[in-house]
Amino acid sequence: MHAAAGHESAMIFGLSPMWVATLLFVAVYAIIMTDKVNRAIIALVGAGLAILSGVMTQHEAMGAVDFNTLGLLLGMMLIVNVTRRSGLFQYVAIWATKKVDARPWGILLMMSIVTAVFSAFLDNVTTVLLTVPVTLLITEELRVKPYPYLFAQIFASNIGGTATLIGDPPNIMIGSATGLTFNDFGIALTPIIVVIMVATFVPLYYVWGRHLRAADEDRRRVMGFNEREAITDPRLLKQSLTVIALVIAGFMLQRQIGIEPATIAVFGAAVLLLLDNFGKEPEEQAKNVHAALSEAEWITLMFFLGLFVLVFGIQKAGLIDMMAEVLLKATGGDFNVTALAILWASAVLSAFIDNIPFVATMIPLIKAMAPTFGGDAALLPLWWALSLGACLGGNGTLIGASANLVVAGLAERAGTSFRFVEYLKVAFPLMLISIALSHVYLVFRYL
Amino acid sequence: MTSAPIYNTDFSSLKDMDTVADATRRMLADRVSDLPVVDAAGKLVGMFRLERLFAVLLPKAATMDYGMPDLAFMSDTVEQLKRRMREIEHSPVREFMTEPGHVVHPRTSPMEIVLLLYKGANAVPVVTEDGGLLVGMVAARDVLGALQSEGAR
Numbered sequence: 001m002h003a004a005a006g007h008e009s010a011m012i013f014g015l016s017p018m019w020v021a022t023l024l025f026v027a028v029y030a031i032i033m034t035d036k037v038n039r040a041i042i043a044l045v046g047a048g049l050a051i052l053s054g055v056m057t058q059h060e061a062m063g064a065v066d067f068n069t070l071g072l073l074l075g076m077m078l079i080v081n082v083t084r085r086s087g088l089f090q091y092v093a094i095w096a097t098k099k100v101d102a103r104p105w106g107i108l109l110m111m112s113i114v115t116a117v118f119s120a121f122l123d124n125v126t127t128v129l130l131t132v133p134v135t136l137l138i139t140e141e142l143r144v145k146p147y148p149y150l151f152a153q154i155f156a157s158n159i160g161g162t163a164t165l166i167g168d169p170p171n172i173m174i175g176s177a178t179g180l181t182f183n184d185f186g187i188a189l190t191p192i193i194v195v196i197m198v199a200t201f202v203p204l205y206y207v208w209g210r211h212l213r214a215a216d217e218d219r220r221r222v223m224g225f226n227e228r229e230a231i232t233d234p235r236l237l238k239q240s241l242t243v244i245a246l247v248i249a250g251f252m253l254q255r256q257i258g259i260e261p262a263t264i265a266v267f268g269a270a271v272l273l274l275l276d277n278f279g280k281e282p283e284e285q286a287k288n289v290h291a292a293l294s295e296a297e298w299i300t301l302m303f304f305l306g307l308f309v310l311v312f313g314i315q316k317a318g319l320i321d322m323m324a325e326v327l328l329k330a331t332g333g334d335f336n337v338t339a340l341a342i343l344w345a346s347a348v349l350s351a352f353i354d355n356i357p358f359v360a361t362m363i364p365l366i367k368a369m370a371p372t373f374g375g376d377a378a379l380l381p382l383w384w385a386l387s388l389g390a391c392l393g394g395n396g397t398l399i400g401a402s403a404n405l406v407v408a409g410l411a412e413r414a415g416t417s418f419r420f421v422e423y424l425k426v427a428f429p430l431m432l433i434s435i436a437l438s439h440v441y442l443v444f445r446y447l
Numbered sequence: 448m449t450s451a452p453i454y455n456t457d458f459s460s461l462k463d464m465d466t467v468a469d470a471t472r473r474m475l476a477d478r479v480s481d482l483p484v485v486d487a488a489g490k491l492v493g494m495f496r497l498e499r500l501f502a503v504l505l506p507k508a509a510t511m512d513y514g515m516p517d518l519a520f521m522s523d524t525v526e527q528l529k530r531r532m533r534e535i536e537h538s539p540v541r542e543f544m545t546e547p548g549h550v551v552h553p554r555t556s557p558m559e560i561v562l563l564l565y566k567g568a569n570a571v572p573v574v575t576e577d578g579g580l581l582v583g584m585v586a587a588r589d590v591l592g593a594l595q596s597e598g599a600r
Contacts, residue, residue, distance in 0.1 A: 140506050140508065230520040414508060
């Protein structure tokens with residue numbers, strides 16, 4: 001074992017490193033799909049085994065972890081954890097509801113737009129955790145069925161998250177691996193995301209929207225909400241908004257200032273924590289910081305950590321190159337066919353499996369195609385195909401994205417059930433429409 | 448001194464067919480916030496707690512896990528809350544009662560009872576070991592009364 005850990009070993013337990021890495025990778029992915037073991041645990045166990053069995057050295061494993069992705073995720077999580085205490089999210093949701101005179105369809109649209117915009121800049125799960133309770137409250141007050149609203153919010157969070165570099169983990173990973181900036185993502189993806197948003201809500205109007213009714217008296221009660229009272233800490237609100245604005249400005253100027261998004265996000269989080277805790281007693285500071293740190297989604301972060309190591313294992317072993325070859329053979333080496341195959345396959349797969357491990361595997365695979373297609377720069381459309389497919393595909397089923405399950409869980413607690421097939425019947429066709437639109441967009445703009 | 452029971456045998460209880468209005472009247476008259484609910488045979492079937500009643504008056508989004516952190520923005524008046532109360536006051540208490548939770552028996556040690564009250568129980572039902580018939584209630588004030596010395600009385 002010592003020899004294996006220290007040097008490149010030809011054989012491990014009588015198997016070639018290629019086999020060991022592949023078996024580990026397949027076993028971990030299979031266990032992730034069964035949902036029997038927490039995904040952070042299984043990814044870390046897999047990563048540990050990859051090092052112990054000598055697939056890679058400890059040093060290589062450290063190098064394989066993309067700290068830019070981890071830092072960006074952590075930084076944004078911390079910023080949200082501090083900001084949420086100000087009441088900003090409730091304020092915006094109630095304000096938006098009153099802007100449409102508490103009309104049921106108007107509220108559905110406004111809550112979806114709010115969710116999409118927040119999701120574009122924040123983690124999708126956090127966004128729905130903050131906005132869904134407001135939706136449940138308002139639908140209860142209006143005595144309308146919450147299901148259509150929650151369904152629409154699931155779509156909005158996944159669609160909105162696709163629009164920017166920081167909106168959804170696949171984009172963060174792609175951005176970090178390719179050096180594509182916040183602006184690159186915005187310019188490439190936001191136009192089609194706006195079109196997809198509109199195209200999604202037209203069918204929703206015909207399925208549910210036109211049947212939604214609320215009594216005038218109930219609407220008056222909702223109009224009586226005072227959104228200003230939702231702001232629980234005005235000082236923190238100003239600090240949070242300032243830091244968020246500066247962080248987003250930093251992302252936009254990423255190329256000019258030459259600083260990676262992770263640094264910008266973590267620095268922003270640190271400054272916000274400093275402002276929030278300035279002048280407070282040491283005990284209170286410790287309590288505040290502890291709360292902000294412990295509420296970060298460590299399961300997601302540790303899952304990423306393990307996955308980066310595992311994917312590096314199969315990359316080092318040569319499996320990724322092999323898979324790339326197989327994919328290229330299947331598409332006949334045709335660039336356009338490859339791009340569209342990535343789009344559709346990512347969408348359908350992401351509807352059923354976690355898109356994070358999928359994208360983590362696809363990134364080196366696409367990179368391995370660079371020589372065939374004439375260098376890294378030529379790969380651009382493939383990245384957008386992967387992003388659109390993996391992010392939007394998550395809408396297809398109830399298990400397609402973490403945000404979907406979080407919404408379903410919250411709805412369940414409030415007495416509305418989300419069933420897999422019932423959701424699928426409307427969601428899967430709508431997801432396919434969004435992918436068809438992405439297909440057309442990619443063909444016209446990039447292929 | 449013989450060991451007098453620490454619990455109260457003169458207590459209010461509700462029948463499962465009693466209404467919410469009956470329950471709230473009893474709560475106000477007897478100054479209690481938890482009432483035991485018994486069936487026709489006198490068996491304890493649940494507890495009607497004031498806390499649960501308040502939960503019914505609130506939107507679900509405020510009482511669920513990960514729900515609304517506060518409701519300061521809602522401008523409902525006492526009149527509007529009263530209207531909500533009126534919607535449920537003719538419903539039977541069994542629709543709103545909760546599991547009995549901790550119960551004690553006539554022979555349960557005083558130390559165990561003090562521990563339950565220390566852990567936050569408002570009032571603990573006393574039931575027979577066989578059959579679960581309700582025979583008493585023990586609340587913090589009963590224990591306090593039993594513990595007072597002759598001189599303090």
